[in-house]
Amino acid sequence: MSAELTARTGELLALLRERRPRVHCITNSVVQELTANVLLAAGAIPSMTTSPEEIGHFAASADALLVNLGTLDGERRDAIDIALEVVRDDGIPWVLDPVLIDRSELRAELARSLAMKEPRVVRANAGEFSALMQGPADADGLDRFALDNITVAACTGAVDLVTSGAKRARIENGHAYMAQVTGIGCAETALIAAFVAVEDDEFVAAVAGLLVMGVAGEIAAQAVKGPGSFSPALIDAIAALDAAQIERHARFA
Numbered sequence: 001m002s003a004e005l006t007a008r009t010g011e012l013l014a015l016l017r018e019r020r021p022r023v024h025c026i027t028n029s030v031v032q033e034l035t036a037n038v039l040l041a042a043g044a045i046p047s048m049t050t051s052p053e054e055i056g057h058f059a060a061s062a063d064a065l066l067v068n069l070g071t072l073d074g075e076r077r078d079a080i081d082i083a084l085e086v087v088r089d090d091g092i093p094w095v096l097d098p099v100l101i102d103r104s105e106l107r108a109e110l111a112r113s114l115a116m117k118e119p120r121v122v123r124a125n126a127g128e129f130s131a132l133m134q135g136p137a138d139a140d141g142l143d144r145f146a147l148d149n150i151t152v153a154a155c156t157g158a159v160d161l162v163t164s165g166a167k168r169a170r171i172e173n174g175h176a177y178m179a180q181v182t183g184i185g186c187a188e189t190a191l192i193a194a195f196v197a198v199e200d201d202e203f204v205a206a207v208a209g210l211l212v213m214g215v216a217g218e219i220a221a222q223a224v225k226g227p228g229s230f231s232p233a234l235i236d237a238i239a240a241l242d243a244a245q246i247e248r249h250a251r252f253a
Helices: 002-019 032-042 055-060 074-090 105-115 126-133 139-149 184-198 202-221 227-240 243-249
Strands: 022-026 045-047 064-068 094-097 121-125 152-156 160-163 168-171
Touching: 002 032, 002 184, 002 202, 002 243, 022 032, 022 055, 022 074, 022 184, 032 045, 032 184, 032 227, 055 074, 064 074, 064 184, 074 094, 074 105, 094 105, 094 184, 105 126, 121 126, 121 184, 121 202, 126 139, 126 152, 139 152, 139 160, 152 184, 152 202, 160 202, 168 202, 184 202, 202 227, 202 243
Parallel strands: 022 045, 022 064, 064 094, 094 121, 121 152
Antiparallel strands: 152 160, 160 168
């Protein structure tokens, strides 16, 4: 299956650049610029408003929606409710990033309610998934979460685990700098949303997003001296990435 997923990721990256889907991002204020630049480098078009007065129009005309809980102020909470009602009625796919819900029970309760509203993919780290599931974020637990919520769980870390409950993939690509720069994970979830916009199989889309980010991260790290210069190099690496590079660097456990 790993060879098929690698080949399909290269195909989807080309398709994304051809179709240029728009991903509307309700995301945190810390990461908006990096998220937008990662999407642009991959070939997607970002939009970022959280204004309740206009979020409905932006969500209705998007190809996918990202809901990120990183800076959960009142405006963003209102925007999330409005946007999810719109995308549900219009059949637009959406992706959830329950940022830092392991630090706030109020935020965790919101994330649990959102997880029941059929996000195509939930991307989080192990601590966030543990809070979301109220249990250990091991492979069996993530399988159950995916099946119970009819979604794909993408748990990122030293090795990324993606599961639909029926299929699993473990991706070993990435670099330590990715954990030392604010917003890489948030931008990674936005990238998954871009792939969800062009691929009906959410499992494949989640793998593609994580694989592209992981491979690009490894390539970028070769060109820099430390995390301070990593983000610009990552954007360059994503923009230059092609199927041959993905084939050469992809590593599945």
